[in-house]
Amino acid sequence: MKYISTRSKIKPINSAEAILQGLATDGGLFVPEKIPKVTIEEIGELQKKTYEQRAARLLGKYLTDYTEDELGECSELAYNWFDVTARVPIAVLIQDPKNPVAPVGNMELWHGPTSAFKDIALQMLPHLMRMALEKVGETKKILILVATSGDTGKAALAGFADVPQTKIMVFYPEDGVSKIQKLQMITQAGDNVNVTAVRGNFDDAQTGVKKIFGDKKIRSELEKLGVKLSSANSINWGRLVPQIVYYFSGYLELIQTNQIKLGDKINISVPTGNFGNILAAYYALRMGLPVKKLICASNMNNVLTEFFATGVYNRKREFFKTITPSMDILISSNLERLLYHESGGDFKQVNRYMTELNSLGKYKIDKPLKTRLDKIFHAEYVTEDETKDFIKRIYGSFKYLLDTHTAVSICALSKYRGKTKDLTPVLNAATASPYKFTSAVLTALEKPIDGLDDLAQLKLLNKVTNAKMPKNLAVLDAADILHKDVCDKDEMAQKVLEFAAK
Numbered sequence: 001m002k003y004i005s006t007r008s009k010i011k012p013i014n015s016a017e018a019i020l021q022g023l024a025t026d027g028g029l030f031v032p033e034k035i036p037k038v039t040i041e042e043i044g045e046l047q048k049k050t051y052e053q054r055a056a057r058l059l060g061k062y063l064t065d066y067t068e069d070e071l072g073e074c075s076e077l078a079y080n081w082f083d084v085t086a087r088v089p090i091a092v093l094i095q096d097p098k099n100p101v102a103p104v105g106n107m108e109l110w111h112g113p114t115s116a117f118k119d120i121a122l123q124m125l126p127h128l129m130r131m132a133l134e135k136v137g138e139t140k141k142i143l144i145l146v147a148t149s150g151d152t153g154k155a156a157l158a159g160f161a162d163v164p165q166t167k168i169m170v171f172y173p174e175d176g177v178s179k180i181q182k183l184q185m186i187t188q189a190g191d192n193v194n195v196t197a198v199r200g201n202f203d204d205a206q207t208g209v210k211k212i213f214g215d216k217k218i219r220s221e222l223e224k225l226g227v228k229l230s231s232a233n234s235i236n237w238g239r240l241v242p243q244i245v246y247y248f249s250g251y252l253e254l255i256q257t258n259q260i261k262l263g264d265k266i267n268i269s270v271p272t273g274n275f276g277n278i279l280a281a282y283y284a285l286r287m288g289l290p291v292k293k294l295i296c297a298s299n300m301n302n303v304l305t306e307f308f309a310t311g312v313y314n315r316k317r318e319f320f321k322t323i324t325p326s327m328d329i330l331i332s333s334n335l336e337r338l339l340y341h342e343s344g345g346d347f348k349q350v351n352r353y354m355t356e357l358n359s360l361g362k363y364k365i366d367k368p369l370k371t372r373l374d375k376i377f378h379a380e381y382v383t384e385d386e387t388k389d390f391i392k393r394i395y396g397s398f399k400y401l402l403d404t405h406t407a408v409s410i411c412a413l414s415k416y417r418g419k420t421k422d423l424t425p426v427l428n429a430a431t432a433s434p435y436k437f438t439s440a441v442l443t444a445l446e447k448p449i450d451g452l453d454d455l456a457q458l459k460l461l462n463k464v465t466n467a468k469m470p471k472n473l474a475v476l477d478a479a480d481i482l483h484k485d486v487c488d489k490d491e492m493a494q495k496v497l498e499f500a501a502k
């Protein structure tokens with residue numbers, strides 16, 4: 001399987017090279033030349049396998065320059081961290097007791113080391129990268145640079161810690177992350193990790209990192225130190241492809257729990273930000289997983305809801321800070337890959353849309369493309385009050401606690417079901433533990449949080465609901481602080497060079 005760009009005709013490359021490069025030289029994203037197929041019989045055979053084995057088998061369809069043994073090793077290393085044997089267990093909720101035939105399988109993607117679904121990709125990516133270095137004969141070290149507003153930083157740290165031939169450095173805004181997020185990062189162990197606070201906000205940290213990526217002088221100094229820069233953000237193919245696996249696995253769990261039979265169609269509902277997670281569901285569908293509709297759930301930043309309804313993508317709009325911060329995004333980068341595939345690989349058309357998005361802030365897709373998207377997608381957005389209301393209602397009905405992002409997609413699903421009367425069983429992507437968003441969850445449950453800091457809120461949520469607190473959060477209180485560095489934004493490059501030389 002070779003990889004090509006969404007924006008122009010480039011020389012096709014292997015997956016190892018695509019994973020190391022991250023972004024194509026023409027600014028486009030790497031996509032597989034063809035989407036591989038899986039038969040129903042093959043899906044059935046996966047039933048007997050562990051999550052790790054399912055991952056190795058399915059990744060093998062895309063990463064054909066890796067051997068089966070290599071992918072098996074990557075999966076074992078990536079997923080031995082998870083605190084449950086099923087890796088992505090599902091909790092079956094019967095949303096409407098009058099319609100028990102319409103279950104919702106809430107696929108808990110957050111049992112990894114940082115309690116967010118990003119672990120599933122970020123535990124795998126470092127191993128894929130390390131092997132990619134070997135394959136292309138690269139002897140330099142890779143230095144992953146991350147600017148974070150919270151969650152991605154910790155998930156990337158946990159993934160890259162102590163992975164050979166890699167280093168990772170995370171910059172976060174000194175006062176711009178929650179106390180829990182900060183503790184999660186500054187207690188990160190590992191010989192190859194660095195965490196530095198920046199005096200400034202997230203934009204300062206992000207701009208600083210982008211500057212370093214674009215600075216030829218720093219790059220050449222790093223070369224002399226035997227270090228190459230790379231990033232771990234969600235447009236890297238190596239971060240997307242591990243996400244396809246859990247949709248197959250969730251489908252098999254629905255069979256296991258007698259909700260569906262092999263071959264039955266399901267709908268999939270996903271709380272969406274950068275369009276990575278739902279795009280992985282789209283790949284699963286195109287590969288042959290029996291899926292009828294993909295439900296794209298947004299918060300008040302409803303640029304995608306409007307796009308799927310009208311065919312116009314318009315990023316020029318008010319930006320809202322919500323209780324679902326991981327979905328506060330106006331440019332959903334991975335949508336570009338969907339446009340490429342559904343336009344039949346028309347890179348000229350995709351290039352035109354992306355150019356217009358850049359210069360005018362919007363684009364409108366043509367009719368045939370819109371018609372094709374309509375067959376697969378349905379989009380809904382959810383307000384802040386509706387989100388909180390759903391947390392309360394689902395907790396009231398099932399004693400089952402949702403995080404805010406997961407509540408958005410369950411609420412969007414319920415709107416979809418109300419409008420269409422389509423009661424197909426659903427797999428819902430639960431993207432974070434409710435313990436990662438304690439203040440909003442407690443507020444939804446009408447528990448006062450005045451004067452309580454993050455750690456006190458964790459304990460209160462545990463007391464109120466008795467829901468199991470993830471181990472990594474439960475031990476935060478007592479963990480050693482390992483990273484105390486703080487710098488000004490114009491010192492970031494110097495810090496990178498110092499860490500690279502270590």
Ligand SMILES: *Cc1c(COP(=O)(O)O)cnc(C)c1O
Binds near residue numbers: 271272
């Ligand atoms: C990142 C994230 C999302 C959005 O996922 P995308 O792949 O960016 O669409 C949703 N929920 C949580 C908790 C996240 O961390």
